Amino acid sequence: xxxxxxxxxxxxxxxxxxxxxxxxxxxxxxxxxxxxxxxxxxxxxxxxxxxxxxxxxxxxxxxxxxxxxxxxxxxxxxxxxxxxxxxxxxxxxxxxxxxxxxxxxxxxxxxxxxxxxxxxxxxxxxxxxxxxxxxxxxxxxxxxxxxxxxxxxxxxxxxxxxxxxxxxxxxxxxxxxxxxxxxxxxxxxxxxxxxxxxxxxxxxxxxxxxxxxxxxxxxxxxxxxxxxxxxxxxxxxxxxxxxxxxxxxxxxxxxxxxxxxxxxxxxxxxxxxxxxxxxxxxxxx
Amino acid sequence: xxxxxxxxxxxxxxxxxxxxxxxxxxxxxxxxxxxxxxxxxxxxxxxxxxxxxxxxxxxxxxxxxxxxxxxxxxxxxxxxxxxxxxxxxxxxxxxxxxxxxxxxxxxxxxxxxxxxxxxxxxxxxxxxxxxxxxxxxxxxxxxxxxxxxxxxxxxxxxxxxxxxxxx
Numbered sequence: 001x002x003x004x005x006x007x008x009x010x011x012x013x014x015x016x017x018x019x020x021x022x023x024x025x026x027x028x029x030x031x032x033x034x035x036x037x038x039x040x041x042x043x044x045x046x047x048x049x050x051x052x053x054x055x056x057x058x059x060x061x062x063x064x065x066x067x068x069x070x071x072x073x074x075x076x077x078x079x080x081x082x083x084x085x086x087x088x089x090x091x092x093x094x095x096x097x098x099x100x101x102x103x104x105x106x107x108x109x110x111x112x113x114x115x116x117x118x119x120x121x122x123x124x125x126x127x128x129x130x131x132x133x134x135x136x137x138x139x140x141x142x143x144x145x146x147x148x149x150x151x152x153x154x155x156x157x158x159x160x161x162x163x164x165x166x167x168x169x170x171x172x173x174x175x176x177x178x179x180x181x182x183x184x185x186x187x188x189x190x191x192x193x194x195x196x197x198x199x200x201x202x203x204x205x206x207x208x209x210x211x212x213x214x215x216x217x218x219x220x221x222x223x224x225x226x227x228x229x230x231x232x233x234x235x236x237x238x239x240x241x242x243x244x245x246x247x248x249x250x251x252x253x254x255x256x257x258x259x260x261x262x263x264x265x266x267x268x269x270x271x272x273x274x275x276x277x278x279x280x281x282x283x284x285x
Numbered sequence: 286x287x288x289x290x291x292x293x294x295x296x297x298x299x300x301x302x303x304x305x306x307x308x309x310x311x312x313x314x315x316x317x318x319x320x321x322x323x324x325x326x327x328x329x330x331x332x333x334x335x336x337x338x339x340x341x342x343x344x345x346x347x348x349x350x351x352x353x354x355x356x357x358x359x360x361x362x363x364x365x366x367x368x369x370x371x372x373x374x375x376x377x378x379x380x381x382x383x384x385x386x387x388x389x390x391x392x393x394x395x396x397x398x399x400x401x402x403x404x405x406x407x408x409x410x411x412x413x414x415x416x417x418x419x420x421x422x423x424x425x426x427x428x429x430x431x432x433x434x435x436x437x438x439x440x441x442x443x444x445x446x447x448x449x450x451x452x
Contacts, residue, residue: 192351
């Protein structure tokens with residue numbers, strides 16, 4: 001009689017122990033958010049990923065494919081243009097326009113710019129300048145003969161990631177000119193009532209100056225662009241003669257003026273176009 | 286060319302024209318900041334020290350001036366502009382100092398110089414500059430005359446210092 005009771009008690013104790021063990025184990029378990037089936041999908045490759053790359057990934061060469069995909073992504077976001085991206089030639093025609101509106105001097109220059117990496121742009125500007133001043137209320141006529149000038153420098157294009165068709169840049173220039181001018185003057189002294197005319201003929205001078213340039217260039221049609229720039233310039237030196245100081249310096253403008261402005265038309269020759277980033281090709285199309 | 290392109294080009298042209306107009310109209314007032322002619326400036330001082338003097342009832346005229354024109358007529362003077370002839374290399378100026386209401390004492394100052402044609406700027410024009418080569422004077426009243434700046438330009442600066450006795 002005692003044995004069955006003992007057996008029952010033993011079984012009950014074992015059942016209790018098992019229950020207690022399960023309960024404690026459950027209470028010590030971490031709560032884990034179950035994975036929802038909707039998020040458990042295969043991630044599709046991006047639109048720009050090439051089929052070859054997807055093929056490479058599927059074939060098992062996942063690391064190399066991922067590396068290549070990352071490099072492609074960087075190239076798309078940070079496009080690198082070839083060293084010789086393009087070359088453009090332009091003509092600055094603002095002065096003839098202003099001369100037609102009444103300005104008393106003009107300069108026309110041709111410039112050639114090499115676009116390197118769509119970022120750095122060494123440039124050469126060659127031009128001719130001339131002028132004639134005859135103020136109504138003053139006593140002279142100043143004739144600046146046609147004279148050459150040269151400016152060399154470089155631009156830095158801030159839109160180097162974008163298509164070379166559009167540029168926003170700053171740059172530096174070094175300019176120089178040698179030139180001649182004549183002055184015819186009429187002098188009158190009211191106290192002595194004396195009148196004199198004199199001519200300063202063939203006054204010869206030269207000048208050296210620097211410029212800080214900020215400009216824009218935009219595509220108008222095909223390979224044709226328009227660009228304009230504002231230039232702050234500073235005369236490093238110029239030659240005064242015994243009888244005069246020059247008024248107009250070809251390529252610089254009137255000696256006392258610190259700002260210049262250009263308006264240019266450009267024709268662009270693309271170079272190494274096959275190496276241009278794809279995005280730019282798309283924009284071009 | 287698309288419509289948006291032509292609109293952009295139009296607005297670009299508008300900006301350029303506006304800028305051109307501002308450029309032509311807005312560049313300085315075209316005025317000369319210095320004098321429009323080069324005239325030597327003489328200033329009076331006491332012999333001892335650097336104190337400026339205002340001379341009362343001074344009369345100034347040049348020998349040989351057309352119609353005996355008087356430059357200063359019985360006026361109180363501190364600074365004196367003495368115009369030079371470009372057709373000559375010296376000018377004599379008579380300075381008459383009033384002693385009392387009826388009497389005056391005259392000194393003559395002779396300025397020798399070299400005139401030089403000079404184009405200054407578009408704003409100031411062309412004129413003659415002068416290099417003063419020497420000054421002589423009589424000494425009835427004037428103690429001495431010193432050439433402070435021999436180059437006479439259109440910049441305002443004292444070229445001659447005329448020293449007078451303290452009394």
